[in-house]
Amino acid sequence: MDKIHSLILHFNDFLWTYVLIISLITIGIYFSFKTNFIQFRRLKDMFKLLGEGSAEKGSVSSFQAFCIGTASRVGTGNLAGVASAIAVGGPGAVFWMWLIALLGSASAFIESTLAQIYKVKDGDSFRGGPAYYMEKGLKKKWMGILFSILIIICFGFAFNSVQSNTIAAAFQSSFGMNKAVVGIVLTILTAIIILGGVNRVAKISSVIVPIMASAYILIAMFVIAKNITAIPSLFALIFKNAFGIEQIVGGGIGAALMQGIKRGLFSNEAGMGSAPNAAATASVSHPAKQGLIQTLGVFTDTLIICTATAFIILLSGEYASGNLTGIELTQSALISQVGSWGGTFIAICILLFAFSSIIGNYYYGETNIQFISNKKIYLYIYRIIVIGMVFFGSIASMQFVWDIADVFMGLMAVINLIAIVLLSKIAIKAYKDYASQKQVGKDPVFYASSIPELGDEVEQWRDDTVSNTNEAI
Template sequence: MDMLTSINDAIWNPMAYFALAVGLFFTVLTGFVQFRRFPDMIRQILSKKNSSDGISPVQALLLTLASRVGVGNIAGVATAIAAGGPGALFWMVVCALLGSASSFAESTLAQVYKRRINGEHRGGMPFYIEHGLKLKWLAVAVSLMAMVGYGFVFPGVQSNNIASSVETAFNVPPLVSAIGITALMAFVIIGGTRRVVGAAQLMVPVMAVGYILAALVIVAVNFEQIVPTVSLIISSAFGAHQVFGGIVGAAVAWGVRRAVFSNVAGVGEGTYGAAAASVSHPAKQGLVQAFSIYIDTVVVCSATGLMIIMTGSYNVTAPDGTVLIQGVPDLKAGAAYTQQAISTVLPGVGPGFVAVALFFFAFTTLVAFFYIAKTNLVYLVGRDDSPVLDWALKLGMLGITFLGGIISADAMWAIGDIGYGTLGWINMLCLLALTSVVFKVTRDYDRQCKAGLDPVFNPVALGIRGADFWVEEAAEIAGNQALLASGETRKN
């Protein structure tokens, strides 16, 4: 654990500021697109898909939300507060607001460089690294890392948290939970992509709405604590609080670390679901994915943080080991903080409610992780019909899902953080290298909107190479139009 902690610190301490800088850069480059195009985000979410293949924008949103909204929204927020104080919540929100622009950039690129494989739209990090940057070796390396991470490592974090929360709430042994989770996962992933998308589409709205309603109840009951809580969060975030002023660096580092772990803006996780959507212009799905960051962090993570801080259900330990506050001395940082917060208002309900909520949050994340791992496998082999490799991926993911439920939580969190951090560094550097493409696509979208048009993407006109899907799409549309015109001429 000491070695894993050292590696984590080396990766994440500088990345906290780098992620904020990248988010700020794309915010300025795109003209604050995540704010000025907010109404357009809603319109794009509700729009229909552009063709018979691919999935709709809202299905892609729910698929990416399935991966974004997970244990980081409950347990992750708690660990951020425990290590960085209440101010960590402020920096989580700031990171999300800026990271929304990073999500727009990476999701737009995923659309630009996607491919049609066996009738499905496939894309993501490795696709824009290969076809946009022309770095095949790096694309293969990233794809291998992502496939191993999302297929054989990260699922363990989700199942571990499900098992621990169920044990706390219902006294169910972790082994029993691990078997149950694995069996449910087997049912979903063996059903193929259609069942994966269907599961996400069904579960995500239910889990998110239910959790937010519970948070509103806690806030309403503690209404008089809203102003003091907000004041505590802000003063702690800038080092002005007498107790937490000395750990402002930890507040920034842990706020950003857990924000990135939760919403994965800039890490590339959302690019796979974004590429699956059928739209007429890449920026449309970029806007949809930018909105998903608001839902994940500004809404769900903030709800968790407010419940915990408002009810005093947390402990804070400084980086040097000094205990700054012990609101719940017998509880370990994680889902237990949220369980305690709800129990202060609804005695006896907190553990069970959070266990159920965490199950839905984490299980839908597992479902999305399989889709991401499968997309990377498809990229590596170049097709979607490799039964042996497909089964190896399914069995491997089921194996780590089972093991994650019964091994050390600390080890699983540490390994997961290392994986996310490494992918984050690579992806954000690649996003910066593709800045010109993001700028061209954003400007093209704005230009067409200003002219009153429904934006349609033409990469050739913008001088963007490697966007083969869109070139083929444009040729097919042109051919259909010519055929239609020819038929009209003969008719006349």
């Protein structure tokens, strides 16, 4: 087992150091230029689009789809992952985390717009994602099946085990609760929600996500206000450690860059191919609308919530001791700022953050199970395994599962990045169609005929099938 674990670690180092870091930055820069830096120029549109509702009963609104995506993004990576990145890579890791979010948000727009273009009808709502645009856009179903298998294992099983493990550990630390008891409660709650289907997932996510994010941001703002005079030196510390001479000599820039990008991707998932599964569920009048909303999800996750955690930790100075990492570092940092109740607050945040991730992660697996086969038996088997993995994660040692998850996460990202680069012309043309309609004061409505290359592979945007639902939004 030790040899296998060692091989996994070596493969992870190669995959992340020589493949993903270069790919993510290069492709992020490419998409930023091709879309004229849409992540900045259309920021106002992103917020306005969140208010658009779904006109058809039973369908998923833009906001609900945003919440499903954010539910998966916002999890242990925002509290424990950021802490680990700072503990290993130093304060400079925060800069690289910001950079990958700013560049990656352009990739998030491309992948989520493609998910909307190639989505398929699923009862009253829709489903789609990378597997679907690989099959319909690239005509490579084998590629879609491979991606589906990777995301099912990574999100449905491994990441859900990690989330439940973090919840159980936090509650054991703060309240002395038995991990098995916590696991049983989580398992029951998970079963109730996921057996209700995508609409129940959407409704639960749209309640949990705003509450948990708002509470955490308010606490972070209090800590920042308390230390307001230290903010200029805090930014200086981050930039100094990201580019400082001593970091170059000691190899610290490499550690900061690696940790910032790796944990940044784990948290915001830009370019990984996970969030497009949520983006495809929304009922909107134009694919670019949901692309913009999911771009906002990257900003919400990294530039707001991850930054809140980073500031709490760096302002506390707790990271400098080197004795703590992960969720323990975040808890210790907040306790030093607000008192002993800070540890309890973090435990509750972890419950909401990580449980919302379990819900979102489950859905990503479900839509990819349906891509592979429509037989209900496979979906039921998947649900049973997910429920079992939630309980297993709450009582198991997770380091090996974390490392396995990193492999699958990396492989997912590689496959998805290849697909979105090959299909990027379609997404960019869809954006230009959106922009041209906005310029003349229209509420953009998309028809597949506006992009001749789409052919007959697009089910939901043909001129004769664009629904009244989409036109009414």
